[in-house]
Amino acid sequence: MFGETTHCVSRTVQALGSDCDPLVFHATGTGGQSMEKLVDQGLISGAIDCTTTEICDLLFGRIFPATEDRLGAIARTGVPWAGSVGALDIGNFAELDTVPERYRRRLFHEHNPQVPLMRTTAEENAEMGRWLGDRLNACARPVRLPLPEGRVSALDAPGAPFCNPTSRTVTRLPLDINNPAFANALVAAFREAQTRGQILFPAYPKRTSSPNSAT
Numbered sequence: 001m002f003g004e005t006t007h008c009v010s011r012t013v014q015a016l017g018s019d020c021d022p023l024v025f026h027a028t029g030t031g032g033q034s035m036e037k038l039v040d041q042g043l044i045s046g047a048i049d050c051t052t053t054e055i056c057d058l059l060f061g062r063i064f065p066a067t068e069d070r071l072g073a074i075a076r077t078g079v080p081w082a083g084s085v086g087a088l089d090i091g092n093f094a095e096l097d098t099v100p101e102r103y104r105r106r107l108f109h110e111h112n113p114q115v116p117l118m119r120t121t122a123e124e125n126a127e128m129g130r131w132l133g134d135r136l137n138a139c140a141r142p143v144r145l146p147l148p149e150g151r152v153s154a155l156d157a158p159g160a161p162f163c164n165p166t167s168r169t170v171t172r173l174p175l176d177i178n179n180p181a182f183a184n185a186l187v188a189a190f191r192e193a194q195t196r197g198q199i200l201f202p203a204y205p206k207r208t209s210s211p212n213s214a215t
Contacts, residue, residue: 002028049081074143148173
């Protein structure tokens with residue numbers, strides 16, 4: 001979860017229903033690492049990875065980065081996974097005076113006085129897409145990546161500071177990420193990954209006693 005995808009994550013947890021015990025992680029670098037550590041330890045039986053914004057901070061030197069092993073636990077363990085590109089339009093910095101000179105002319109939004117958010121460029125988005133695609137291609141078991149055609153964060157909504165329709169070149173679903181229907185689509189994709197994984201890989205049965213996670 002991240003501030004700009006909170007509604008999506010909250011509705012996703014609701015849509016999962018009572019057959020899961022969801023854990024929600026804050027996408028601040030350590031949140032993604034904690035989630036994947038629990039996946040590696042066999043304590044989490046599946047993941048809905050809504051908010052992959054930590055990849056942005058990893059690739060472009062910002063303050064909440066993932067590690068290069070982001071999504072590695074998913075590939076190693078083969079747990080059911082459905083994810084998206086939540087808040088990949090946002091880069092995080094500590095304070096404005098800490099922003100490197102090369103970024104000073106970029107578009108910023110003050111989330112609070114300590115956290116200015118920077119809008120990504122089309123070139124950065126393409127690089128993140130390639131990075132994410134490479135990691136998902138390393139997964140032997142089924143994964144699903146619903147893409148919101150509408151917006152990828154609350155800041156990207158119509159009239160919001162980061163709205164820039166020309167930067168989107170890949171579209172799949174005619175929905176905002178915080179639209180309840182998109183949360184339902186994430187859960188449906190996750191359920192499909194669970195089902196296909198059980199059929200194709202019977203050595204990895206569903207762990208009914210382990211929690212699921214949403215980020």
